[in-house]
Amino acid sequence: MLKQLRLLICTGTSAILAYGAEQPLNVIVVMADDLGYECLESYGCEVYQTPQLNKMAEAGVQFSNANAQPICTPSRVQIMTGKYNVKNYFAFARLLDTESTFGNTFRDAGYKTCVVGKWQLSSDYKSPAKFGFDEYCLWKINNKEERYVSPGLVTNGKHETYPGQYGPDIQQAYALDFIRRNKENPFLLYYPMTLVHKPFQPTPDSADWNPNGDPWLNDEKYFSDMINYMDKLVGQLIATVEQLGLSENTLILFTGDNGTTRTITTRCNGKDIAGGKGYTTDAGTHVPLIAKWQGKANAGSMINDLVDFSDIYTTICDASNVKPKEDVTTNLDGISFLPQILGIKGTPRDHSYCWYMERTDSSDIRQFVHNNTYKLYDTGLLFNKVLDPLEKSPLAPSSMSEKEREIKQRFHIKLEHYASLRPPEIQALVKPIAKKHRNKKK
Structure with missing residues (x-):
C-alpha cells in the first residue's frame, strides 16, 4: 500500500495506474435533491435515521466543507461541466447546448454512461444523449406530472406515465439494471435523485402509503420518511455493486445539490439548523459529500478541506484516468480531491x-x-x-x-x-x- 502511494505521490500517475488496476474504474455520482449536510446522522443529525449512509461514511471518506450552489439548476450545471456558473449559466432549467459534460468525456473514453433521476436542464427529450448519456430515465423533461406518486418519466427519448407506482422506485430499478448489464464494461452512472425535494409525501415504506394518492400532496411530516427512503435506495445501490464484485473497482460519491428546504428545521450537533435553500449562507450551500472506494479510500476519515462542485468532474477524471478534451480541460475550475480520498494531503483549495x-x-x-x-x-x-x-x-x-x-x-x-x-x-x-x-x- 505504501509503495503504491509513493508511486502516486512521486510520479503524479493517475490512481488507476498507480494501483495497477487491470480494468478501468467505474464511477457512480449520487446527488440527492434539497439535502443539506445537517440531515445525515454521520454529520451529527439527531432526528433522522440514515444507517446506509452511515455505513458508507464508515467505509469511505466524509468531507465536512463541501459546497454546492444555492439552488438546483446552478448546481447541476456546475457539477456536470466542472465550471463556475459565471462561465456558462444563463437560465433556470437550462444547460447551454454547446456545453460538454462529464457524460461526454466518459462516453468519449469508451465508458457506458447513464443518467437517472431529475433532469431539469432542457425540454428536449434527446438532450441527455447530446450531453453524453447513452441511457436515461428522467423526470422533469418538459412533462407536467409529479415525481413521486404516478409519475411521468422520459426513458431513452420516450415519455411514459406510471399510475399507482412510485417514481424513485422506477428510476432505482433502472439504475440497478444499468449496473448489472454493464458489470463487464466500464461505466459512469450519474444519479441526481428526485428525493428529498418537496412535495413531502408518504413513501412505500410509510404506514399510510397510498399508490393512488394525490401526486400533489405536500405535508412536512413525511420529510423524515423521505430521508429514510433515500437512504435505503443508496444502500441498495451500494449492495448491488458489492454483490457484483465491483466494489474495489468502483468509486461512489454521494452529495446533495443545495441546502435543505427553508421550512425544515433539523437538530444537528446540539443546534437547530433551519434549511437555507436559495440563500447564499452556509445553510444554502453546505452539503454532505461522502466518497467510497473499497480498499482505496482512507476509511472512516473526516476531511476538513474546502471542496466545491466544480471539483467533482476533475476528481472522477483523475481517479479513472479519463482525459477530457484539451479545450474542455483548459476551462475547468475544479481541483481534484482524489488524494484526500486516498489519505494523502493533496493540494487543498485555499478558496472557492x-x-x-x-x-x-x-x-x-x-x-x-x-x-x-x-x-x-x-x-x-x-x-x-x-x-x-x-x-x-x-x-x-x-x-x-x-x-x-x-x-x-x-x-x-x-x-x-x-x-x-x-x-x-x-x-x-x-x-x-x-x-x-x-x-x-x-
Whole structure:
C-alpha cells in the first residue's frame, strides 16, 4: 500500500495506474435533491435515521466543507461541466447546448454512461444523449406530472406515465439494471435523485402509503420518511455493486445539490439548523459529500478541506484516468480531491468562488469568495462564517485584524478576476430571457 502511494505521490500517475488496476474504474455520482449536510446522522443529525449512509461514511471518506450552489439548476450545471456558473449559466432549467459534460468525456473514453433521476436542464427529450448519456430515465423533461406518486418519466427519448407506482422506485430499478448489464464494461452512472425535494409525501415504506394518492400532496411530516427512503435506495445501490464484485473497482460519491428546504428545521450537533435553500449562507450551500472506494479510500476519515462542485468532474477524471478534451480541460475550475480520498494531503483549495443568479433576472446576481472561515461578497461585506453562519453581522473595517484585512484584499482581487470571466455571448442570452421573465411577473 505504501509503495503504491509513493508511486502516486512521486510520479503524479493517475490512481488507476498507480494501483495497477487491470480494468478501468467505474464511477457512480449520487446527488440527492434539497439535502443539506445537517440531515445525515454521520454529520451529527439527531432526528433522522440514515444507517446506509452511515455505513458508507464508515467505509469511505466524509468531507465536512463541501459546497454546492444555492439552488438546483446552478448546481447541476456546475457539477456536470466542472465550471463556475459565471462561465456558462444563463437560465433556470437550462444547460447551454454547446456545453460538454462529464457524460461526454466518459462516453468519449469508451465508458457506458447513464443518467437517472431529475433532469431539469432542457425540454428536449434527446438532450441527455447530446450531453453524453447513452441511457436515461428522467423526470422533469418538459412533462407536467409529479415525481413521486404516478409519475411521468422520459426513458431513452420516450415519455411514459406510471399510475399507482412510485417514481424513485422506477428510476432505482433502472439504475440497478444499468449496473448489472454493464458489470463487464466500464461505466459512469450519474444519479441526481428526485428525493428529498418537496412535495413531502408518504413513501412505500410509510404506514399510510397510498399508490393512488394525490401526486400533489405536500405535508412536512413525511420529510423524515423521505430521508429514510433515500437512504435505503443508496444502500441498495451500494449492495448491488458489492454483490457484483465491483466494489474495489468502483468509486461512489454521494452529495446533495443545495441546502435543505427553508421550512425544515433539523437538530444537528446540539443546534437547530433551519434549511437555507436559495440563500447564499452556509445553510444554502453546505452539503454532505461522502466518497467510497473499497480498499482505496482512507476509511472512516473526516476531511476538513474546502471542496466545491466544480471539483467533482476533475476528481472522477483523475481517479479513472479519463482525459477530457484539451479545450474542455483548459476551462475547468475544479481541483481534484482524489488524494484526500486516498489519505494523502493533496493540494487543498485555499478558496472557492460562487456566481449565483437565482432565476432568470440578470439584475439579481450575487458573487462571493470564501474559505473555511471567511466569506467576502462583491458588495464588500466580509463575514466570519464560523462565528456568524447566518451572516447577520459583517465585520466592521475598524475592528478587522491585520489577517482579516489581508484576506479581504486577497478575496477582492479574486472576485474581480472571476467576474471578468463572464463571456459576453453568454450574458447576451440572459437579457431576452430576463425580459420575458419580468413581463410574466407583471
